[in-house]
Amino acid sequence: MVVLKRPRFKLFYGWYIVGACFLISVYSSGIVHLGFTAIIEPIVEEFQWSYALVSFAASIRGFETGLMAPLVGWLFHRWGPRKLLIAGGILTGLGLLLLGRTNSLAMYYGSFVLITMGVSTHFGVLPMTVAGNWFRKRVSLATGVIVSGAAVGGVLVPLVTIVIDTYLWRTAMTIFGLGALAIILPLASVVRHRPEQYGYLPDGEVSKTVDVDEVQIAAQYQDVEASLKQALKSRAFWHISIGLMLHFITLVAVVTHVMPYLSSLGIPRATSSLVAMAIPLVTIFGRLSFGWFGDRFDKRRVTAFGLALLCSSMLMFYYVGVTGPWLLVLFIAFFGVGYGGPIPMAAALIREYYGRANMGTILGISTGIVYAGGVAGPPLAGWVYDTYGSYQGAWFILAGVAFAGMVSLLTAPSVRQYQAGGR
CATH class of the missing domain: 1.20.1250.20 (MFS general substrate transporter like domains)
Structure with missing residues (x-):
């Protein structure tokens, strides 16, 4: 050994x-x-x-x-x-x-x-x-x-x-x-x-007798090595990709329309610009903290928690027009963490399920699916405003979208189930 x-x-x-x-x-x-x-x-x-x-x-x-x-x-x-x-x-x-x-x-x-x-x-x-x-x-x-x-x-x-x-x-x-x-x-x-x-x-682990022959080292270090075909046939791949796509749809719609929405509520542009600036800064905490938690807990559940925060933030965003601007502080916190947290988990999930051999190709296909779906977010929010003269309906829809993403991740087969042939 x-x-x-x-x-x-x-x-x-x-x-x-x-x-x-x-x-x-x-x-x-x-x-x-x-x-x-x-x-x-x-x-x-x-x-x-x-x-x-x-x-x-x-x-x-x-x-x-x-x-x-x-x-x-x-x-x-x-x-x-x-x-x-x-x-x-x-x-x-x-x-x-x-x-x-x-x-x-x-x-x-x-x-x-x-x-x-x-x-x-x-x-x-x-x-x-x-x-x-x-x-x-x-x-x-x-x-x-x-x-x-x-x-x-x-x-x-x-x-x-x-x-x-x-x-x-x-x-x-x-x-x-x-x-x-x-x-x-x-x-x-x-x-x-x-x-x-x-x-x-x-x-950074090394064997006592280091052999730079990659094949011999790989034999020492057991890892899952799935092909692209195997990944695309697995239920886990689609649960992960769809869940992250729904996450992306929600965050892109909000980032695009945050200032117009706040302006429609009579909030000064100076204030709304501070909100727009604060969001990416708060995502840093989400990205780093989820990275830490993802190395210690079930990555599916950690990522799903980010979607739960995103869903909650959409409801807060809706009620900003009812309760006043003070709710923006909670919105920024929930949305920022829910926005940033799942981002590093994409690669971590693909790595955990399918290994390193074809990770770039598998992650590339998954990312393409995520971006393709994300194109729908901003036009959806814009259409709701153009049709009804208010963004409120869009935030309720996007709360549902984020909730669906959470469910998609939670219902994905575990790594053990996938490796045992449960797809």
């Missing part, structure tokens, strides 16, 4: 990889995703395009990210994470440089297609699959740290705004494009594919 131990007084290299993926997410989120709002007005003023045309780039970004997820998962197993991150960093930098030279609507949209192709490697499938490769016992915590980067990126938004206002938006895009090349490429070089290639096992 091989005895496993950890090297003393040495930080496991997997945590350096987690740190690199975290910082890449911070930059990409702060500049491309959360910072997008700062560039809309300057572009509208220069080209006299409508806000709808300019903001449509965000829809392109979301739709393309969903389409790219399965491809990223497939390429992960063929190229490895480092090459993909480097390619993504180059595409992001070139896309931002192209955006700074935009002179037509087609060129504007084309630059966002290029940017999205790049940043699709910085979020979701790739970093979470890397975490799944390097961690087993602490995969939820490692994933939680990585996905927190997207929320922490919010602190860059004021800086993005200052740079745009000081140097004008075209120069700012050049600065951010060069920054992507200077920051992302060195960080990408830190990332490695599998710990076995360097004499480690997941979580």
Whole structure:
């Protein structure tokens, strides 16, 4: 029997990889995703395009990210994470440089297609699959740290705004494009594919006699290794994917319409903007705490608890119009944790059920399903408001959507049932 131990007084290299993926997410989120709002007005003023045309780039970004997820998962197993991150960093930098030279609507949209192709490697499938490769016992915590980067990126938004206002938006895009090349490429070089290639096992465990032959090490470390076909045939995969899709539908609808809804209640934009800023910050607590709990308790139930918080927050959001703005404090707490908590659990659940061998591909398909469904959230809330002149009905519907997601996760077969052939 091989005895496993950890090297003393040495930080496991997997945590350096987690740190690199975290910082890449911070930059990409702060500049491309959360910072997008700062560039809309300057572009509208220069080209006299409508806000709808300019903001449509965000829809392109979301739709393309969903389409790219399965491809990223497939390429992960063929190229490895480092090459993909480097390619993504180059595409992001070139896309931002192209955006700074935009002179037509087609060129504007084309630059966002290029940017999205790049940043699709910085979020979701790739970093979470890397975490799944390097961690087993602490995969939820490692994933939680990585996905927190997207929320922490919010602190860059004021800086993005200052740079745009000081140097004008075209120069700012050049600065951010060069920054992507200077920051992302060195960080990408830190990332490695599998710990076995360097004499480690997941979580930093090593055998007393380290054999870098991956096949021999794999024999020492038993793990589930399901194929994509096996995953797609399993009931657990669809319960997890549908549950997370319903989670995504709810959170995207709220994040998109939070300020219009509060304005419709007569709440000043200054106050509603603080709510919009507070939400991603609170999600950090959810991402990290659920990562910790997910390593210690049933991951299905931990994730389902996040959906329960989301369901409760929707009812609170409805009653803000009845009780007054004070209820927003509870809403932010419940919604923020319910929003952020289940995010790191996606990779942890896929890793636990199906192992590492095809994790990138399986997670990519699952993420594509989640994003595809999430497209329905904002139009649904908008349609309710356009039809009834109020958002209240939308929040009740979304409370039901979140509840259905919770049920989907709770009724998923356990890992033991799946491995015993219960699908």
